[in-house]
Amino acid sequence: MTEHCFWRFSRALHRAINDRCLNGLDDLIHEDVDRALYGPIDMFPFLGTRHGKHAVLDVIRHIAANVHIRRFDREATMLSADSAASMLRYSLTPRDCDKPIALRLAQFAHFKAGRVISMRVLVDTFDLVEQALVRPIHLPKIINKGQ
Amino acid sequence: MTEHCFWRFSRALHRAINDRCLNGLDDLIHEDVDRALYGPIDMFPFLGTRHGKHAVLDVIRHIAANVHIRRFDREATMLSADSAASMLRYSLTPRDCDKPIALRLAQFAHFKAGRVISMRVLVDTFDLVEQALVRPIHLPKIINKGQ
Numbered sequence: 001m002t003e004h005c006f007w008r009f010s011r012a013l014h015r016a017i018n019d020r021c022l023n024g025l026d027d028l029i030h031e032d033v034d035r036a037l038y039g040p041i042d043m044f045p046f047l048g049t050r051h052g053k054h055a056v057l058d059v060i061r062h063i064a065a066n067v068h069i070r071r072f073d074r075e076a077t078m079l080s081a082d083s084a085a086s087m088l089r090y091s092l093t094p095r096d097c098d099k100p101i102a103l104r105l106a107q108f109a110h111f112k113a114g115r116v117i118s119m120r121v122l123v124d125t126f127d128l129v130e131q132a133l134v135r136p137i138h139l140p141k142i143i144n145k146g147q
Numbered sequence: 148m149t150e151h152c153f154w155r156f157s158r159a160l161h162r163a164i165n166d167r168c169l170n171g172l173d174d175l176i177h178e179d180v181d182r183a184l185y186g187p188i189d190m191f192p193f194l195g196t197r198h199g200k201h202a203v204l205d206v207i208r209h210i211a212a213n214v215h216i217r218r219f220d221r222e223a224t225m226l227s228a229d230s231a232a233s234m235l236r237y238s239l240t241p242r243d244c245d246k247p248i249a250l251r252l253a254q255f256a257h258f259k260a261g262r263v264i265s266m267r268v269l270v271d272t273f274d275l276v277e278q279a280l281v282r283p284i285h286l287p288k289i290i291n292k293g294q
Contacts, residue, residue, distance in 0.1 A: 038251055038271045043286040076255040076267060078225045078232045085225045085232035087255050087267055104185055106253030106269045108223040108234050120223060120234055122253045124185045126272035139190040
């Protein structure tokens with residue numbers, strides 16, 4: 001049984017981030033790839049949408065310059081012939097400090113001829129922002145009817 | 148071809164929220180269900196983890212008391228025999244005002260004998276918080292190496 005291209009892509013992506021080397025990942029991304037990583041782009045410029053392999057590799061290079069993946073756990077994964085969906089819990093270490101960042105994300109990927117052609121990533125962004133600020137953001141209780 | 152239980156569950160869930168009536172949904176949730184909806188529980192008490200049908204129905208009743216689903220778009224969906232993963236964009240209206248809330252979420256559901264036994268939901272929480280506060284939260288540019 002052939003390995004699903006999602007596993008190959010995931011391994012190459014993690015290697016690219018941790019080793020800061022895009023060799024191996026380049027071949028697994030389609031020229032016309034669309035990528036959306038939803039979140040506050042003002043604070044994290046590597047979030048947002050990108051089109052084309054060059055732009056996507058540039059973002060991965062940018063992420064790799066900022067964080068290192070210490071560990072990750074897959075909480076759920078679904079695969080079909082040309083698609084994959086996964087929910088993951090990452091433990092990241094910023095390159096410039098030792099304070100780890102825990103991050104939960106969901107990714108939906110679509111492949112064409114073994115290469116990623118589209119990827120949407122959703123992050124628990126409020127949790128990410130609070131960790132990056134290294135302080136909690138005070139929130140009022142707003143929605144509380146029916147308790 | 149039999150309809151996947153995910154579609155039945157989704158319809159019943161949306162009906163339960165909009166009509167504030169849990170009939171029809173009750174039969175589609177397993178007694179031992181685990182549900183996790185990640186986000187700031189201080190602000191939104193219906194987020195967090197719940198175990199058991201009673202607790203999960205209670206949360207859905209709570210959500211229904213606060214918002215109405217105006218529309219939703221499925222951006223990606225994957226189904227297997229007993230699982231489903233979906234990324235959705237919701238437009239919600241709070242029950243007590245007309246200001247719509249746009250919300251993107253990813254859900255991973257697992258079914259047992261046609262009933263939901265586990266559900267994990269990830270939300271773009273920072274976006275949600277800013278909309279609920281009806282003001283932007285000022286964020287510094289923190290991670291910006293490699294630009």
